[in-house]
Amino acid sequence: MLGLAQRAGKLISGEELVIKAIQEEKAKLVFWQMMQLVT
Numbered sequence: 355m356l357g358l359a360q361r362a363g364k365l366i367s368g369e370e371l372v373i374k375a376i377q378e379e380k381a382k383l384v385f386w387q388m389m390q391l392v393t
Contacts, residue, residue, distance in 0.1 A: 359365040366375055375381040 356365060366372060372381065372384060376384065
């Protein structure tokens with residue numbers, strides 16, 4: 355599904371771009387991965 359969205363030019367990545375799309379109500383679906391730092 356992500357590959358199809360990317361080929362259609364509908365996929366954005368990067369925290370700032372995603373937040374902007376959400377604020378402008380342009381985002382339809384958001385996958386968010388939390389990264390855990392291991393020390």
